[in-house]
Amino acid sequence: MSTSTDKTTSEEEKRAFVDAEAASLLVKELRGTFASGKTRGYQWRVSQLKALAKLIVEREQEIVDALRNDIAKPPLETVAYEIAMLKNSCKVALKELKHWMTPEKVKTSITTFPSSAEIVPEPLGVVLIISAWNYPFLLSLDPVIGAIAAGNTVVLKPSEIAPATSSLMVKLLGDYMDNSCIRVVEGAVDETSALLQQKWDKIFYTGNGRVARIVMAAAAKHLTPVVLELGGKSPVVVDSNINLKVATRRIIAGKWGCNNGQACISPDYIITTKDYAPKLVDALKAELETFYGKNPLESKDLSRIVNSNHFARLTKLLDDDKVSGKIVYGGKKDESKLKISPTVLLDVPRDSLIMTEEIFGPLLPILTVDKLEESFDVINSGPKPLAAYIFTTNKKLKEQFVGTISAGGLVVNDTTLHLAVHTLPFGGVGESGVGSYHGKFSFDAFSHKKAVLYRSFIGDAPIRYPPYTNTKMRLLKALIGGGILGIIRALFGWS
Ligand code: NAD
Secondary structure, three states: OOOOHHHHHHHHHHHHOOOHHHHHHHHHHHHHHHOOOOOOOHHHHHHHHHHHHHHHOOOHHHHHHHHHHHHOOOHHHHHHHHHHHHHHHHHHHHHHHHHHHEEEEEEEOHOOEEEEEEEEEEOOEEEEEEEEOOOOHHHHHHHHHHHOOOEEEEEEEOOOOHHHHHHHHHHHHHHHOOOEEEEEOOOOOHHHHHOOOOOOOOOOOOOOOOHHHHHHHHHHHHOOOEEEEEEOOOOOEOOOOOOOHHHHHHHHHOOOOHHHOOOOOOOEEEEEEEOOOHHHHHHHHHHHHHHHHHHHHHHOOOOOOOOOHHHHHHHHHHHOOOOOOEEEEOOOHHHOOOEEEOOEEEEOOOOHHHHHHOOOOEEEEEEEEEOOHHHHHHHOOOOOOOOOEEEOOOHHHHHHHHOOOOOEEEEEEEHHHHHOOOOOOOOOOOOHHHHHHHHHHHHOOOEEEEEOOOEEEOOHHHHHHOOOOOHHHHHHHHHHOOOOHHHHHHHHHOO
16 A cells, blocks of 8 residues: 555554455445435435535635645646536536436337337446546546436545545545445555455446456456546647647646646647647747746646656656657656656657657657648557647648547647536547546446336237237238338237
8 A cells, every 4th residue: 555654654554454355344235225225316316415515615625735745736726627626516416416317208119109218317336436646536526426416325445646635535525425325445456456356336447557457357257337537648739820829838738737747638749740849849848937937846836746656657758768868848857856847858759668658747748740630640550548639720630630530538729628528528438448427427327227118008919929920920021111001000900
């Protein structure tokens, strides 16, 4: 289990270790609560969503402090990307819940005439949410909102890499939420493995693709469905016919302004033309200096690298012989403070380490091409990213981008903002994930869409029943062929 301070170590020592037996008892208890029907009703769901909203408002300062502790996250980023996003998710769920829970009437076909049908959303049961360290509040509680809205009992396993936030979550959810239905289990690999041995009705995992494979294999044993929210190398294509200042600021906001690049949808690399690259580099340098000053390692507006393992990983990317001469801005490090300054690299080879794995940090390589259209082949030759961005005013290029690039989400002329639009599904495709959430998509992720067909006792068609005569065969063919008269005769038994 990872530790960052002495205080955390003693807290961890006090924490009960969850082994497979304890995990099994926990699931059994929550399954019992679910079976009692407590979580199914509208009132319980609303009460828990309101409690969560209250927690976020009343304990904002503690949340800000925990994130400062875990990753030196600037308070403004915590308020914007964790607090405000969660408040909005609660607000949307509370406003829309009745509507989401209402069965959807659907058309029936002539073959079932007379009948009516509806799709009834029902909770899945007991769900497990395993979250990551980089937006530890948002990535833990946003799926919890979906799970509660859909009427499930929940076990949340926050990331041990953000220990202050993880233990704060135990405290806050313990204080504010209905603990007979919603529980937090802290821990690292051993505890998560114990949880994964159990039979869940859904596992919602946020993190890297390696662990996602472990999660999916464990889920397969019980045929448990999964949502996997993963990452990837999210590219930014930059055209030359743009407002360069605005584009540059938006790239910086999505990269260094999101946890110093430690965000799943942060720009991972840029592709632009050889001719335009020098202008873009100059603009990045100028804006970065405006935002973070001449010595960004001292800036309070940049998160630190989360721990020494990630610091070493990022250092290795920079020390690769293939890229060490390619730094055009930044490249400064302070290991004692786990700080790395915003770093731009130009013309890195595509087979360098920095271009073959997700960067997840403050390094931004720029690839150059002769013609911008070539960038689409570069992107499509790799695994499908979680996000892809383009800055252009060229209508045809925009259309080509949307038509040919497969990624979890796309943004034209900005970065990362699609995350904040609750009417858009948020999730990956291929290597960047399975399933999606946010807004109604969160409710759907934790619901089963139950098909219900209503019939009465009239219109009992003999065609369904033996003996299977030639007349019945003729009528069946009329039915399949859509001959209205023949169908009606068959349905009413006028054969
Ligand atoms: P992490 O180290 O916090 O791990 C995520 C979770 O997996 C933790 O709860 C951890 O306890 C658990 N875990 C780790 N090893 C395990 C094992 N062997 N067995 C079972 N569980 C285990 O986070 P991370 O993976 O470093 O997060 C970074 C990655 O997550 C990046 O790839 C990033 O792009 C991706 N990410 C995706 C999203 C998204 O919404 N799509 C959001 C944030 C991060």
